[in-house]
Amino acid sequence: MKIGIIGAGNMGAALGKLWARAGHHVIFSYSRDENKLRELAAAAGDTARVGTVQAAVAESDVVLLAVWLPNLEALLQTAGSLDGKILITCVSGLQPDFTGQTIGIPTDLKLSVAETIQQLAPTAKVVEAFNTTFAEILASDSRQFGSDLPSVFYCGDDSEAKQVVSSLIEECGYEAVDAGNLLVARTLETLATAWVQLAVSSQLFPNLALKALRR
Amino acid sequence: MKIGIIGAGNMGAALGKLWARAGHHVIFSYSRDENKLRELAAAAGDTARVGTVQAAVAESDVVLLAVWLPNLEALLQTAGSLDGKILITCVSGLQPDFTGQTIGIPTDLKLSVAETIQQLAPTAKVVEAFNTTFAEILASDSRQFGSDLPSVFYCGDDSEAKQVVSSLIEECGYEAVDAGNLLVARTLETLATAWVQLAVSSQLFPNLALKALRR
Known part of the structure; x- marks a missing residue:
């Protein structure tokens, strides 16, 4: 070619x-x-x-x-x-410093849902998790995809709370990946929106899961 | 607990x-x-x-x-x-029918970059791909993460062109996943934005890749 x-x-x-x-x-x-x-x-x-x-x-x-x-x-x-x-x-609308999107997503993003929750409950230890996880998979006999475990990202501002949530994620049969502080919920919620739309558009919903490969 | x-x-x-x-x-x-x-x-x-x-x-x-x-x-x-x-x-801002986001992302999204390209080159066969792929991984000796191959989503309106792109993706050492028609570029570009932000916020950039698990 x-x-x-x-x-x-x-x-x-x-x-x-x-x-x-x-x-x-x-x-x-x-x-x-x-x-x-x-x-x-x-x-x-x-x-x-x-x-x-x-x-x-x-x-x-x-x-x-x-x-x-x-x-x-x-x-x-x-x-x-x-x-x-x-x-x-593969042209991206993302600005070179990753701070914003020049198309599609406005830079004056409102608060994420998780941050809104934190404002409403200021002394709670809010952790966002499971938002790229389809309930149909959660509800099935196993979270395994062949020999693979899907990843669940989580984020929050309290490190002890995050450690607890990490264990709870693993007990569900997922790999837990620390995505950062609660501000990152804006990204996680955006990712989740795109992920579910992608699952639907690719006709793979709900038998699709995200795995974060690292090396 | x-x-x-x-x-x-x-x-x-x-x-x-x-x-x-x-x-x-x-x-x-x-x-x-x-x-x-x-x-x-x-x-x-x-x-x-x-x-x-x-x-x-x-x-x-x-x-x-x-x-x-x-x-x-x-x-x-x-x-x-x-x-x-x-x-x-795991509260989502996504509306129940997946058509829009009630927070964070406005529903009056502009065209994706890929659709803009299609408008500028109306008789070309535009396919979006590789936008969740980090160049640092592409440029390294192998795309493998242990025994895993990352996934590359692609979308477009011309099925023959998509077949060609799918092969080109595989030749780079990725698994190719058909995400749908070119309209889906709005989702793929959103996913890519969130993915790179997440890689940075989790401090895993650039040694992170996305794998779409299916079952």
């Missing part, structure tokens, strides 16, 4: 190398530093080379878009015809 | 039973149907019983909040003192 890589950042570099080493013809393009593209192509091997964005698009069946969001519109206007091309995007 | 369960829906029922069977003292509370609570306690075994919300809170060290969001504020106002209690919440 002929694959054009647009963007020489971490994602474009890594995917382009992997595909070139798998034997595909890869064109690296779109860097302010032409040397970076040449080094990438050399590292990727005989089936990789450097080209313009226009060549990477015109000569490929598959095009990977791995650029910063602010550059996207101008890039697409000059890339040439994308008619019928397979366009893979 | 003494655990009060508030809410007799799927989550409260399942967790209460699991903890009771693990030997904890569990009080089931808060259902419009008193019989449902009694059946739950009977099914959970000798260490489980039924009580009022006030008793479930007062007599427990740990309280699970598993109620609908609209009921939450009134419930907490009548629950008695939560001072020092470990309060586990």
